[in-house]
Every structure is written in C-alpha cells, then in structure tokens.
Amino acid sequence: MKVLLKFTQQMNDEPHIANVILETGTRLNIVRATADNKGGEVLVDVPSERYRLVAKAFKSRGVNVHALEHPVVLDEEACVKCGACISVCPVNVFRFEKDWGIALDENKCVQCGICVTACPLSALDLSI
Secondary structure, three states: OEEEEEEOOOOOOOOHHHHHHHHHOOOOEEEEEEEEOOEEEEEEEOOHHHHHHHHHHHHOOOOEEEEOOOOEEEOOOOOOOOOHHHHHOOOOOEEEOOOOOEEEOHHHOOOOOHHHHHOOOOOEEEOO
C-alpha cells in the first residue's frame, strides 16, 4: 500500500523514517520524496498488513499520514483514449486494453504528475 507522509512541521534533526523502521521492524520502500525548510512529503510503499502499525508510529512523531488507495484517478467520461498518459509515464502505470480503453496499474504509480500535465482533457488527477 502506498502511503503519503507529510512532514508539515519544520524539519528537524530527527530521522523519523529510520526510527519508524527500527521501531516497527517494517521495511519501507521510499518511492518519492521532496523537502524544503518548511517540511516535506515522502511517498512510501508499506506492506498492507503493517499499515496501521507504521501509521501509528509516524503519527506519534507528528507526521501526517494519508493512505493512497488510488494514487492516480482516471475520469473515464473525460478520457478520449489518446494515449498521452501511456507515452509519458516513466513507470508504465498506463496501457491500452484490447478494446483501446486505458487500463492502469495503481500499484506502480509514484505520483510524479507527468500524466496529469500531459492529459489534454484533464482526465487524470492525483489523489491527495
């Protein structure tokens, strides 16, 4: 399960991610991270069965946690199946189905937003 962690407080010297890994014994895969002097966001892949434990550990440190059940959302009615999302996605989230519809594998999404920018009809949105 992909989980968006928002460090909305001032960044400090505490290694929150390392401490949570050690405390919970859970391996976390960092998918994407951004940070500045005001805070940051980290997208991590957490085993589904460990989500509650990991979320609780982060929350106890003042980190906002949001599960991304659908990291990218496709508006089927707005989509004209042009394939722009397929051509720009760096992790191959999108593919054409046999009937030329657009299929997506949400588990691959790293929420880079390239597909949202490329879509000519704004049929894609990132879940936050």
